[in-house]
Amino acid sequence: MSDSNNEVVKYTKKNVAVAQVNSLTVANDAESYKEYFKLGGTVAKMTPICTKNYAKFVQNRLNEKEQAK
Numbered sequence: 001m002s003d004s005n006n007e008v009v010k011y012t013k014k015n016v017a018v019a020q021v022n023s024l025t026v027a028n029d030a031e032s033y034k035e036y037f038k039l040g041g042t043v044a045k046m047t048p049i050c051t052k053n054y055a056k057f058v059q060n061r062l063n064e065k066e067q068a069k
Contacts, residue, residue, distance in 0.1 A: 016039045021045060022044075022048060024036075028057060033057065
């Protein structure tokens with residue numbers, strides 16, 4: 001995960017809580033999203049590009065579940 005200055009940082013509950021809107025980048029994989037939301041992260045705090053990647057991730061996951069039926 002990295003912040004808006006492109007510095008790689010280990011997110012904690014504290015720094016996620018005080019982060020500005022559109023300032024956090026989360027890797028585009030299930031494990032990273034799970035950890036980020038577990039720390040209290042929100043979609044609003046993700047950068048716009050990260051938000052688009054997350055939306056695609058969710059849509060792909062829904063499509064996979066539909067195909068599995």
